[in-house]
Amino acid sequence: MLEWSTAGPAVGAAFLASIVEVVEAFTIVLVVATLRGWKPAVLGTVPRCSSWRQSS
Numbered sequence: 001m002l003e004w005s006t007a008g009p010a011v012g013a014a015f016l017a018s019i020v021e022v023v024e025a026f027t028i029v030l031v032v033a034t035l036r037g038w039k040p041a042v043l044g045t046v047p048r049c050s051s052w053r054q055s056s
Helices: 004-036 038-055
Strands: none
Touching: 004 038
8 A cells, every 4th residue: 555655745746736737727818818808718718628528
């Protein structure tokens, strides 16, 4: 069985990496919304999120 002292750092690093990815994705949507408006940003984000949910 795996010890938390062994798995903890890996789990923590993976969690922090996923937070970084969320911030990065939000930044991209925010930039698109700033440059082109919210409608294109939302229209580009929503289909991608729905296809991601279907593939998992």
